[in-house]
Structures are given as C-alpha cells and as structure tokens.
Amino acid sequence: MFEHIALLLLGLVILVVGADLMVRGAARLAVSLGISPLVVGLTVVAFGTSAPELAVSVNATLSGAPDLAVGNVVGSNIANVLLILGISALITPLVVAEQIIRQEIPIMIGASLLLVVMALDADISRFEGGVLFALIVAYTVFLIRQSRSASKAAEEEFASEIPSSNWDRHWSVQLALIVVGLGMLVQGADWLVDGAVALAKAFGVSDLVIGLTVVAVGTSMPEVATSIVAAVRGQRDIAVGNVVGSNVFNIFAVIGAAGLVSATGIPVSEAARNFDLWVMLAVAFACLPILITGREIARWEGGVFLGYYVAYTAWLVLSAQKHAALPAFSNVMLGYVIPLTVITLIVSVVCHNGRASGD
Template sequence: MTALLLFLGGLAALVVGADLLVRGASKLALGFGISPLVVGLTIVAFGTSAPEMAVSVGAVLEGKTDIAIGNVVGSNVFNVLFILGLSALIVPLVVNVQLIRQEVPIMIGASLLLLLLGLDGRVSAWEGAMLVVLLAVYTVFLVLQSRRETQAAQDEFAAEMPPLDAQSWDARLPVQLLMIGVGLAALVFGSQWLVEAAVTFAKAMGVSDLVIGLTIVAAGTSMPEVAASITAAVKGERDIAVGNVVGSNTFNILGCVGLSGLASGDAGLLLSQAVLNFDLWVMLAVALACLPVFLTGREIARWEGAVFLLYYAAYVGYLILAAQQHDLLGTFSTAMLSFVLPITVITLVVSVLRKPGGLA
C-alpha cells in the first residue's frame, strides 16, 4: 500500500510538475516575444517529455540503469502504439505529409543511432554528450524552420497558446519563474518516488526492474503526452496530436538517454542483453511502422489505431509472459510471427496500393 501511494504521488507530482514547467516556460517565452509556433515546437514538445527525463536521470543516479533505459524505450513504444492508436480510434488523424516526411525519418534515425551506440552494451558519457548536442542542433533547426512556416501553421499553434494577457495572474515574471521552479522541484521529487515505488513493485511481483520500466513507469511518465495528444485530436489539431508524439520520441532518445549517459559518468549507461536483443528492435520497428501507416491515404484511420492498440497489448503480454517464463510464451511468439505480423504487413501494402495518392 505504501508503494502504491508512493507511485501515485510520484505520478501526480510528475504530471503537475510538467504542466507547471510548460506553462511557466511558455508564458515566459511569449512574454519575450517568441512566437507560439516556436514555443509549441520546443518548450511544449520537450516539456511533455520532462517526466521521462527526470525519471531516467534519477534512476541512473540511484544505480537503477534498467529503469532508466526501460523508461525511454517503453515510453517510445507506448507513445506510438497506445497514444496514437487511442487518438486515431477516437478521431481519425489526417496527417500533414510534409511534417511526417521530416519528423518521422528523424525519429527513425534517432532510434537507429541509439541501437548502434548500444551494441557494445552501454552508452558512454561522451556518446551521451553527442546525443545532447544533436538535440541542441535539432532544436535550433526547428526554430529556424518555424520562420518559414505558413500562416495556417502559425494560427494553429496560436490557437493552442493564445497571446499573453498582460492582466492575467501568470503574466508577471516572478510568477513565471516560481512556476518553473516549483515544476522542476515536483519533477525531481516525483521521479524519486516513482523509481522507489517501481523497484518495490518489481521485487513484490518477481519481475525485473527492466520490465517495470518498460511498462508501468513508461506508461506513467507518458501521461502528459496522452493528455496533450488526445486533447489535440478531439479539437481537430492533427499536427499537434501527431507531432507531439513524434517529437517527444526524438527528445526521449536524444535528451533523456543523452543526459542519462552523462549522469552515468565513467561507467556509462549500461544496457542489458534483453534490451539489446529485443526491446530496442521493437522500438525501431514501431518507428519504422509509422511510415507505411501514415502514407496510407495520409491519415491514421480508426482500424490502424485499433491495430496499434492491439500490438501494444501484445507487446505488454509478451513482456509479462517472458518475465514469468510462462509455458504459453512459445505459442504466443509463434502466433505473432507466423500469423499476426504477416497479415498486418499485407494489409498495409494493399492499403498503400489501393488508396490514390498514398505514395505521393
């Protein structure tokens, strides 16, 4: 019961902390005359990934590297399969092709880079620094690119973040700085509570820190992305709904893994054999799956959202069966590889070929 309360308290602190951080930083940026589009592409997108960063770095500092890497990998899988799947199931998401052709390849490139860096079983401090530098370059690129965006794109983000009202309670600089400070503190304490509770759960359930990181912690730290994407989908703001997920995945790899690698010092961020043999490949496969899905008529249809959700359920089911070394593991794996995956691939190929303009 204590662990459950600690987990729920940590999760609440992460969600509230991320919200305060994003609100404070957004108001501060708007107060200095930065456009809503730039704020949306940088502060809001990265702010929703702040819980993942806090938990991963905190886990590394406590020596729980499996939770750190499991949180990032699990969050990326959760973001695409669960969040986009659920969002598309509620409202089919019409996707801006130009956005997808840029952001998805960058996400795939980041996923592939992490896989290559981890082949030796760890992400060293200098490799972590390289990832952080790449994140800085990516952020600068987004800011420069935003200056060439159309008025429609500017209006879309402005609707999410209206101009700062000088009479509002959060228009003053001290209030904005206080929100940022309290948000950061909540993230720090929330991450500590969540990691501590996750370790307790792992011991009680007889499963590894890695499985807990890939499932419970990953889903918990992705709650800001869930709220942001579903809200945007319901409002019809399709680019924000999809861009939030894809941008957060890129930030998780470059920012969370990069800072975790730096925090690990000389030892480096260690990657278990299970992550190298399975989970990193699943993360890369999920990233690659976005391309054909998005190209089928330039939308994520409801049936594709349902497939995403089913695959996430299958992924979690596999992790649980593997952790328990259950007798059904072999049958489950055979069914997925022999029937479910081939049928899905064939369906996607047929959809691409049948829908006019799908590959345009």
C-alpha cells in the same frame, strides 16, 4: 507492498503535475518575451511533455537502476505510437502535416535506429550520450530556424496550444511556475523510481519490465493528455507532432542526458537488446505507411496500432511471470510485429491507390 504502490503513484502524480506547471510557466514566459508560438510549441511544449521521462531516467541512472532508465524510454516510445496515436486515430482520423511526413517521421526512425546500434555492445557510453545530447541541441536549433518560414495557419494552430489566462500573465508568476514545476519533477521522479524499484523487487520482476510498463505509461501521461485533447479539438497536426517530437526527444535528450551523468555509461540488458529495442524500432517503421499513403492515419490503422500494443503488453506479462507459454508467444511476437507492419503498409497503399483511382 501498499507503501511501494502508494509511493509510485504519488511520485507519478507529482511528476505529471510538475511537468504541467513547468510547461505552462515556460510557454507563457516565452510568449511574453516575444517568442513565436510555433517555436514555443515545437520546443517548450513538445519537449516539456517528455520532462517526466527525462527526470525519471536521469534519476534512475544516478540511483543505480539503469534498466529502469532504458525501459522508461523504450516503453514510452512504444506507447507513444501504438497507444496514443492508436487512441487518437480512433477518436478521429489524423491528418498529418507535410513537414511531419517528410521530415519528422524519418528523423524519429533514424533516432530509433541509432539507439539500437549504440546499444548492441550492451552499453551506452558517456561519449555516445554526449553525441545524442548534441543531436537534440542541433535538432532544436534547426526547428527554430525552420519555423521562420512557417505559415500563418501553423502559427495560429500552435498559438491555440499555449495556455491562456489572466492569473499567470506576470513574469514573476511564470518564473514561480517553472521553479515549482521543476522541484516537483525532481521530487516526483525520486519517489517514482524508489517505488518502482521496490515494487519490482516485491513482485520478483526486473526493473526493465517495470520501466517498460508502469513507469513508461505513467510518464507518457502528458503526451496522452496533449494528443487526445488535440484530436478531440481537431488540432490533429499537434496530436501527431507531439508524439513524434516526444519520441525524438526521448532518445536524443533523455538517453543522452542519462549517459552524460553516468560515469561508466548506461548498461543495456540482454532482454532489451534481444527484444524490446527491436520492437521500438519496428514501431517506428510502422509509421512508414504514412509516408507512402500521405497525410492521414485512418481509424482502422489506429485499431492496428492498439492491437500491436495489446500483444506487446501481453508478452511483457508472460515474461514477468516466466509463463510456460512465453517461448511460443515470443516466437509469434518476433514473427508478428514486423510482418504485420509490412501487411499494414501494403494494405494502406492499396486502399490509398483505390481512393485515388476512384477520384
């Protein structure tokens, strides 16, 4: 048991450090080549924080653990919004850029809905994986073209996100960081998947549950660090944009790549189809109040997000233990997430209208 836990934790540490090295090297190299900091922030940095999810899900698919691959993405997307945005908003109310409100959040909701629809037949086929991967390519090209008209303020904000130091200014060091980082990603993912699968068997729980909890939160550590540091520094657009961009990348690129490398597609378990995927979709829709009230995630809304995450995690624990209270709790959860999302939306609108009328 200790060996399984040690292997999982060691794999997780190597995975996160590898992702950080790779992102640092790639971001510095891109800037050295004259690429805009905004483009680097929207692509290399934002997508680089999801590199652990990509490495783990592809490795899990190739290792014959598809539930771990799906659970990793679904769990990460749930944690990104409820846990990371919840904590970030509690630190400081998050002011959200107009582009994120009008463009990125609807894209995240659309991507989540597309994944649910694709999974309804219990399988993400290689063709569907190809479609998802093509969408991330198109999305990235679109972001790069759109960035040409970005304001100077946006450029400066993203420039502050790019690592700045003297020791890694030479292109050879930057390439070395990328190579070492990628190597650590591959090795870390391999150890983490092996440890997670062994731990699931030892505890008698499914790969899906391990993927939705330990692996999902672990591979989301780069997003946690990036968003919380951005919130503390007052770079609140980055805190939100990092989460939303990561969720889009997880669905399009991670599931897409995992589907492409699998000869028979990715089977989606009944448990994921009946509950977890719908929670992920409800969580994406929980961001809708931002679209209506506009430009802010208040502290109390961050508290609501954390409440969602605690309730969901409690359900996973009961499910793993096959607790007698599970059926009743499941019914409460199914009638809890969506209604509370609606209530949050209504309260947000009322509060927003009250402030507007007061002004």
